[in-house]
Amino acid sequence: MRVVNKKEDLIPLFEAASSEALASFGDGGCFVERYVTNAKHVEVQVIGDGKGNVVHLWERDCSVQRRHQKIVEIAPAVHHSMEVRKAVLEDALKITKACNYKNAGTVEFLVDDQGRHYFMEVNPRVQVEHTVTEQVTGLDIVQSTFLIAGGASLEDIGLVQENIIPRGVAMQCRITAEDPERDFAPDTGMLDVCRHSVGPGIRVDGYAYPGMVVQPYFDSLLVKYTASHKDWDGAIRRMRRALHDNHIRGVKTNIPFLLNVMDHPDFIAGSFDLNFIQDNPELLLNLPGTLSAQKGTLGQRYDHIEGYLKYIANLAVNGHPKSLGADPTLVRTLSNNDVPAPKSSAISDILEHKKELFGDTITAPRWRKILREQGPKALAKAVRDHQNVLVTDTTWRDAHQSLLATRMRTADLLKAAEATNTAFNGTSDVFSLEMWGGATFDVSMNFLRECPWKRLEELREAAPDMLFQMLLRGANAVGYTVYPDNVVYEFCKQAYKSGNDIFRVFDSLNYVDNMELGIKAAAASGGFVEAAICYTGDVTSSDPSNKYNLKYYLDFATQLVDLGAHALAIKDMAGLLTPRAATLLVSELRSAFPDVPIHLHTHDTAGMGVAAMFAGAEAGADIVDGAIDAMSGLSSQPCLGALVSALGDKSNVDLDALQVLNEYWESVRHQYNPFEVQALNAAIGSNVYKHEIPGGQYTNLLFQSKQLGLSGRFAEVKKAYALANKLLGDIPKVTPSSKTVGDLAQFIVGLKISGDELVENAATLPLPNSVVEYMQGALGPPPGGYPEPFRTNVLKGRPLKDGRSMFTARPGAELPDYDFVEAEKNLKEAYGNSRIGFKEVLSHAMYPQVFKDYLAFEKVYGDVEKLPTHMFLRPMTVGEESHLHLGPGKDYYIRLAAIDQFDEDLGTRTVTLEVNGEKWFIRTPDTVTTLESATAGGPAPKRREKKDPIEKGSIGT
Numbered sequence: 042m043r044v045v046n047k048k049e050d051l052i053p054l055f056e057a058a059s060s061e062a063l064a065s066f067g068d069g070g071c072f073v074e075r076y077v078t079n080a081k082h083v084e085v086q087v088i089g090d091g092k093g094n095v096v097h098l099w100e101r102d103c104s105v106q107r108r109h110q111k112i113v114e115i116a117p118a119v120h121h122s123m124e125v126r127k128a129v130l131e132d133a134l135k136i137t138k139a140c141n142y143k144n145a146g147t148v149e150f151l152v153d154d155q156g157r158h159y160f161m162e163v164n165p166r167v168q169v170e171h172t173v174t175e176q177v178t179g180l181d182i183v184q185s186t187f188l189i190a191g192g193a194s195l196e197d198i199g200l201v202q203e204n205i206i207p208r209g210v211a212m213q214c215r216i217t218a219e220d221p222e223r224d225f226a227p228d229t230g231m232l233d234v235c236r237h238s239v240g241p242g243i244r245v246d247g248y249a250y251p252g253m254v255v256q257p258y259f260d261s262l263l264v265k266y267t268a269s270h271k272d273w274d275g276a277i278r279r280m281r282r283a284l285h286d287n288h289i290r291g292v293k294t295n296i297p298f299l300l301n302v303m304d305h306p307d308f309i310a311g312s313f314d315l316n317f318i319q320d321n322p323e324l325l326l327n328l329p330g331t332l333s334a335q336k337g338t339l340g341q342r343y344d345h346i347e348g349y350l351k352y353i354a355n356l357a358v359n360g361h362p363k364s365l366g367a368d369p370t371l372v373r374t375l376s377n378n379d380v381p382a383p384k385s386s387a388i389s390d391i392l393e394h395k396k397e398l399f400g401d402t403i404t405a406p407r408w409r410k411i412l413r414e415q416g417p418k419a420l421a422k423a424v425r426d427h428q429n430v431l432v433t434d435t436t437w438r439d440a441h442q443s444l445l446a447t448r449m450r451t452a453d454l455l456k457a458a459e460a461t462n463t464a465f466n467g468t469s470d471v472f473s474l475e476m477w478g479g480a481t482f483d484v485s486m487n488f489l490r491e492c493p494w495k496r497l498e499e500l501r502e503a504a505p506d507m508l509f510q511m512l513l514r515g516a517n518a519v520g521y522t523v524y525p526d527n528v529v530y531e532f533c534k535q536a537y538k539s540g541n542d543i544f545r546v547f548d549s550l551n552y553v554d555n556m557e558l559g560i561k562a563a564a565a566s567g568g569f570v571e572a573a574i575c576y577t578g579d580v581t582s583s584d585p586s587n588k589y590n591l592k593y594y595l596d597f598a599t600q601l602v603d604l605g606a607h608a609l610a611i612k613d614m615a616g617l618l619t620p621r622a623a624t625l626l627v628s629e630l631r632s633a634f635p636d637v638p639i640h641l642h643t644h645d646t647a648g649m650g651v652a653a654m655f656a657g658a659e660a661g662a663d664i665v666d667g668a669i670d671a672m673s674g675l676s677s678q679p680c681l682g683a684l685v686s687a688l689g690d691k692s693n694v695d696l697d698a699l700q701v702l703n704e705y706w707e708s709v710r711h712q713y714n715p716f717e718v719q720a721l722n723a724a725i726g727s728n729v730y731k732h733e734i735p736g737g738q739y740t741n742l743l744f745q746s747k748q749l750g751l752s753g754r755f756a757e758v759k760k761a762y763a764l765a766n767k768l769l770g771d772i773p774k775v776t777p778s779s780k781t782v783g784d785l786a787q788f789i790v791g792l793k794i795s796g797d798e799l800v801e802n803a804a805t806l807p808l809p810n811s812v813v814e815y816m817q818g819a820l821g822p823p824p825g826g827y828p829e830p831f832r833t834n835v836l837k838g839r840p841l842k843d844g845r846s847m848f849t850a851r852p853g854a855e856l857p858d859y860d861f862v863e864a865e866k867n868l869k870e871a872y873g874n875s876r877i878g879f880k881e882v883l884s885h886a887m888y889p890q891v892f893k894d895y896l897a898f899e900k901v902y903g904d905v906e907k908l909p910t911h912m913f914l915r916p917m918t919v920g921e922e923s924h925l926h927l928g929p930g931k932d933y934y935i936r937l938a939a940i941d942q943f944d945e946d947l948g949t950r951t952v953t954l955e956v957n958g959e960k961w962f963i964r965t966p967d968t969v970t971t972l973e974s975a976t977a978g979g980p981a982p983k984r985r986e987k988k989d990p991i992e993k994g995s996i997g998t
Contacts, residue, residue: 085133091143114170120311176211220293233291238283348903354952392467437476440668458503478511501540515559523853537566547573549778552821572606614735616646620656631661644736650679676736784809803834818848
């Protein structure tokens with residue numbers, strides 16, 4: 042085809058087209074017809090009896106098309122003048138009468154922007170869009186065709202032109218199994234649920250039903266919706282409602298796209314032609330009801346229920362992956378009742394009574410207000426000027442990391458947020474909430490399937506008055522490796538913007554170069570920088586070989602203050618700080634740095650936590666850490682209630698208010714019983730002074746030992762941990778250095794190898810990667826240098842990628858800047874503009890594979906953060922019913938009706954769920970049975986490898 046826009050182009054373009062036709066088809070003949078710009082498609086429904094009698098059933102406008110396929114059809118063509126409509130009707134009758142047309146047919150025209158019409162063709166059949174004509178005329182076109190085919194005349198069946206009068210307006214939308222986000226690619230699968238919209242003025246034509254399998258071999262049309270009303274605006278409203286209220290789940294449909302069409306101002310105004318979709322690409326953006334449009338606008342109705350049901354079905358069939366760390370026997374014993382939020386009103390009453398007794402002094406100052414309005418130096422001064430001892434509550438982060446492997450969900454934190462804000466904002470002696478960073482970042486995405494940024498921002502909104510505190514791993518940010526410097530800077534900037542206030546910056550080896558990056562990045566964000574000294578050993582020891590003596594800590598503290606730290610923290614990861622050690626270290630730091638706040642942190646592993654914190658406070662510490670009673674003790678922080686009681690008049694934190702919070706956390710902790718390591722009570726104790734295992738590593742180490750087949754041998758692991766620490770040079774142990782020590786300890790126990798054998802054969806043993814990377818300097822140099830000859834043996838035959846044996850400077854300093862622009866571009870191409878923002882780019886920069894896995898999970902199951910914890914954790918059993926509340930008017934009563942037999946060909950089971958009485962059929966991959974079958978030597982169903990959305994060249998199978 043050639044379009045001739047100028048007279049002089051006619052002959053050359055005709056010859057070109059003729060030559061192409063001759064070469065392709067052996068015939069150079071061409072049609073010459075008028076090129077109609079900005080055309081509209083108008084067609085006339087006719088019925089003839091083959092005896093020269095023909096009537097029209099008025100016209101239809103079918104201009105909303107995509108690639109010449111009709112999408113929306115309207116009868117009559119109300120957006121055209123009556124003059125144009127009469128002209129096409131008259132010509133349609135002339136054509137069909139002239140040929141004695143018999144039966145139903147459609148005479149099709151193009152109408153240009155000047156109202157001139159051009160004949161295209163006659164379709165001698167009943168077309169898909171005949172329904173709109175039936176609705177406005179009240180005639181049954183299909184029945185009429187049968188009667189005429191049987192020999193009836195128009196007169197016999199009562200078709201008289203004068204009596205055929207259109208009433209109102211009708212519109213038809215074709216619902217297809219196509220994905221608008223993938224250029225309308227056909228989709229296949231089982232219809233989990235299929236319930237059509239009904240009501241006045243709605244007609245449904247189609248065969249889709251629950252449990253139907255949509256095959257790739259047929260037309261993708263599922264059903265047709267026809268909406269009729271007395272006027273055009275009413276027809277749009279009814280169609281919008283029909284599209285909005287239907288329940289077709291299991292395959293992608295074009296419904297989100299059709300909703301955008303219904304909402305487009307040009308469509309509403311009737312100002313559209315055949316180029317409508319082409320000229321309005323925004324129709325394919327922010328599609329209502331898709332996962333990429335969760336923020337949505339009016340009419341966007343994705344309520345996550347489909348994804349949630351898929352999650353419930355998958356959990357019922359497969360249970361949790363072992364990597365989650367939940368004991369499957371304990372998971373099934375959980376109650377299906379949600380834990381109610383603590384009552385803020387009860388806390389307010391308690392504090393109001395206390396204010397009547399002591400006045401308003403207990404509520405001043407407002408620490409966050411000082412930071413955000415006056416800056417970090419003003420906050421540091423206010424802390425030093427404060428007379429009482431301040432406390433930080435670690436319940437929202439380190440407490441559950443230490444006791445529950447960081448598995449606490451945002452939903453349970455949010456329920457406590459308002460009451461916590463009320464309780465702690467009602468006293469001047471609560472400094473901050475430690476609630477983000479550290480392991481929470483990757484665990485949120487990897488195991489809890491939540492967005493860590495969303496956690497921070499939602500909690501900030503729910504607790505607006507409290508200082509939020511995060512743990513920053515120096516040059517490692519919140520990861521386990523080094524990153525380009527600009528990643529750390531941008532991360533801190535975004536964290537402060539999203540609601541974090543205080544950065545507790547540490548390095549796992551107390552390596553000052555790594556600390557410098559973390560401190561400067563945090564300070565550049567505007568936040569309060571608390572530089573942490575990782576405490577290990579015994580500062581009170583007089584042993585000449587003790588490298589972690591008072592001078593070591595004072596020298597390191599001096600370097601941190603010189604780098605611009607606003608406060609100093611003593612981070613006692615393992616609970617090694619005795620009262621005597623706390624008194625010595627804090628008093629010397631206070632003497633050396635009289636204007637710098639000192640914050641004391643420990644774990645209660647040996648039961649010494651409260652005593653050590655009290656001693657530190659007496660020696661001059663400004664702030665001490667504790668956890669709500671129900672989340673304290675063992676490998677967690679000391680009991681906050683006990684700590685407040687010990688401080689006496691030096692703290693005005695109200696114990697009755699704490700008890701309201703504590704009752705909530707007692708109930709919540711029961712919900713997380715599957716993550717409690719049952720051996721933890723027996724595993725901890727005063728032997729921590731020998732093995733020095735950090736409190737935050739205890740639960741993970743116990744779980745990992747179980748996975749490695751070392752159950753019942755944790756006493757050996759603890760001894761091996763002490764040996765591994767010695768072999769690695771007696772280092773501070775906190776993420777990521779603690780992982781290195783833990784990996785080596787488990788390696789030693791697993792191989793039943795001695796320390797001497799390990800050192801001697803290090804060059805040939807399959808050492809953990811973390812050990813090799815440590816010796817290569819990936820974490821920076823340890824205090825006192827690397828152990829020899831162990832390091833030399835480890836590095837034999839294990840060079841860095843560039844051929845060097847080790848890093849010679851801070852590892853991250855050698856990395857080029859991260860290209861955020863290119864990364865954002867690639868991510869948006871893969872996941873869509875609306876799903877990717879700068880926070881998602883940062884998450885991908887920190888954890889590329891974890892982030893991709895998280896989005897792949899989200900694509901199937903949606904935002905599972907909104908599921909109550911019992912529903913997230915506990916698999917339903919057949920016959921059981923649970924209640925899911927998603928907001929006002931969104932209550933779902935879900936019953937697991939049946940789980941079908943295993944389909945050996947597909948490797949799936951069909952799970953039948955009843956949602957408010959409506960059946961859903963969820964085809965669910967059975968990974969457990971499939972794995973068992975493959976392990977036993979049986980056939981495994983073919984699995985198609987998914988295309989990696991980021992990896993260039995990845996195509997899947």
